[in-house]
Amino acid sequence: MKSFSVRLYASYTDADLLQALRADDEGAFEEIYKRYCYRLFTVAYRKLKQREEAEELVQDLLADLWSRRASLQIQQLDQYLFSAVRYRIINFIKSRKLKSGYELYCQLHASSSTANTENFLALNDLNDALLAGVENLPEKSRQVFQLSRLEHCTVPEISVRVNLSEKTVEYHLTKALKLLRSYLRDFLVLTLSLFTFLQ
Template identity: 35%
Template structure:
């Protein structure tokens, strides 16, 4: 049986690699408090600092093939520093995700409400267009949905350009009159 307190860190580390639990406990006792203080200087949350140090010890115990080129203490402090970098990286990603989620929640409702209003408005416009007189509706739809010019519409329907222009003008007047009240109501609702 060894006197573990009398052994050097590197001797204890060699014993840990062969599975000596008492050597691990001695290393844990020697470094746990110091590594925790070091982690607390790098991370603001004490629980996170404790978790980081625990992960280092778990890794040390569960990986018997670790190669240490200098002192065990240097290895442990460096491991804590790198673990803190990983922790900061994960928390940055988490806070970026939370910020993004917060923005979506904040703006998502507006986007959804805007989309619903837009769909309702489009539905009202379609309804009003369907109520136009047949020839006027046909000309309006050819212009707005098929994106045909007045000249093209006149040629297809065998009408004069002037007639097509007059029918479009009348359709827009009728729609503007009927939709003005809806737009006014929508603006009032938006300003609330």
């Protein structure tokens, strides 16, 4: 009896199958499934190049056809199904692009935040090292350096303020810069060694 009903549905036109489908005929749905499933899958697979996604897309489309069978206004079954599968393919590709774009944005944002944080910390460390270096300078050299680099005084202005000749001011400034360069070089070497060790 089963084989007879299978042969019966196979002889139905698409219009007959749609009419039977609207009347909740599961046999009609099975025939639509057999008739169109592979063809729809072929279209989806050709576009997506992924078997699982193509199969899932077609399964969802046919499940939707069954669940909305009473309310769907379909004139031509084949046109409806192939249009619906193309529409779903487009939506799937859009959502995949959106997802990959969002993931890329998150990765870039995370790496940018990490880089900004690391740069900020490194700048703070360097600033702290510079201040510590200035504190370690001999008193006159420190005074001259602070007036020159922090208060932006000229050599003649510093000369008047600290009561030293301009030549002596230049000497202290040169000495301060040399000592700071050496101190910061040692700091950077130590920091780099520690960073390499922690890697």
